[in-house]
Amino acid sequence: MPVYSMTGYASAQNAASGTGASAEETAAHAPRPHRLGLEIRSVNSRFLDISFRLPDELRALEPALRSLLTARLRRGKVELRAALGNEGSSPLQDPPAKLLQRLSFLQDCVRAWLPDAAPLTVADTLRLCANAQAGAEDWSAAVPALAEQALDALLSAREREGTRLAAMLLERVRQLRALARQAVPMLPSLVEQQRQRFLERWQEAMALTGDAVLSETARERALADATAYALRIDVAEEITRLDSHLDETERLLKKGGEVGKRLDFLIQELHREANTLGAKSAALELTRVSLDMKVLIEQMREQVQNIE
Template identity: 80%
Template sequence: MTGYASAQQGASATGAEAEGRAPQNRRLGLEIRSVNSRFLDLSFRLPDDLRALEPTLRSLLTARLKRGKVEVRAAIENEDSNTLQDPPARLLQRLNTLQDSVKAWLPGAAPLSVADALRLCANANTSSHDWSEAVPALAEEALTALLSAREREGKRLAAMVLDRAKQLRALAQQAVPLVPQLVEQQRQRFMERWKEAMALTDGAILPEAARDRALTEATAFAIRIDVAEEITRLESHLDEIERLLKKGGEVGKRLDFLIQELHREANTLGSKSAALDLTRISVDMKVLIEQMREQVQNIE
């Protein structure tokens, strides 16, 4: 199911006071996005400082999620990023020493610019904090919010599926009285053909034999177009769908299977159709079932 959640946590840079600077506040932001998928597909976009925590995050998500294409994003930002901090003299001295060493081996190397120096000093400050305890706690918070959002969407999807199931039941009830009417109409048609045939044969064929043949054909027609079994199985599948949705839990894959069975019964009903009304009912059923299929794939 689709969902989105985020969480933030701040921290102060360690060692800032020792360098004679004001502590630099940083914020860790974590986002979890989830879209529809039949299976669980995890992807991570983490800064280098948090890359080592990916296995921890993966284990955390797989323990609580079963389906969906899930993307986890994390970023570390300076809350006072609009204000340039004075780089510490120790770091500038270290950069200068490193630059001299590089140029000794690579005389053609370009010197560091002011922007390069500021960026490298900022990265050095940022990497000084240990996020190993903060990241799992933050991920738990975001994941709980995500599951709440998915639960709300699940209730909405379940209500929609139940509404389509109700409409399918109504269509099935419309189909039930049509078959006996068709059988009776066909029986009358066979009997009329029998009477016409008897009038043309001038007694060459025994009336009883011709009448039995007409009734046999009418019976075969009734068996061929009977959809009672399909209607019964369709209603049984709808009962199971309603039971699963009311029960809750991880029902997505079972619902997928039941939707396939519903489509099978609607197809069979259409293939047995001997009247436009039954064909229309079959088509309307397939439309509703397809709408259910699209939403069921979103349910975990």
């Protein structure tokens, strides 16, 4: 199963001829078909957040569109926009005579009660006629079909982006493994260096006393302190957990599906282990390894936020 990004964009268009005009009106004023355009935009979000921007003629279809989106999307902030227009070179249609008569009658009725009401302008008349003609069309079948088409394109775009993100994350996993392998050989040498340093310091201190018994006791104390120090700086457990988290991250990326939230949790665990590695660092080389790990993990965190 592929990995899906939550970021994507798709659009689709369709045209349907008007169905609300009578035969006489159709013969006298052949209406141009209305063009329906749909756009779906998607960005990252913790949950599935769907919003609609629909013209008044299509608002009744919002429940059907919401069901369509929730059936195939799991996470992301999704916005669906729809717009109605007219086919042809000119966006204006000749208003039907019956519709103009109806508007004139309604205007006379309104002004009979409200004499100060402003008369209809040409722009008002054309807009009302266009809305009336668009509202007469039945989009109940065309809109869901077009939304399904746009949704297919959106999922394809999200899959392509998800494939790219997965490849990038797998490359970061490989780099983190390489850094972990660099850290492992440093540990024995660091412990041995610190052990010798403890012994030298205690021998210098005991040389002033010249007491063999005290010197032997001091040596044993130095070895005990060196052992305790070795336990404090030992990061073998952190390296083991880091490898385990990287194994799980790689498994999820290859498995695909809805893995975004689990990957986000694993990134937090990786960051915790890298922090502990830096806190226990007893050498500049190990500190550098920890910092390089944090940089890679932060890059992974930014990209994981976009995975569904």
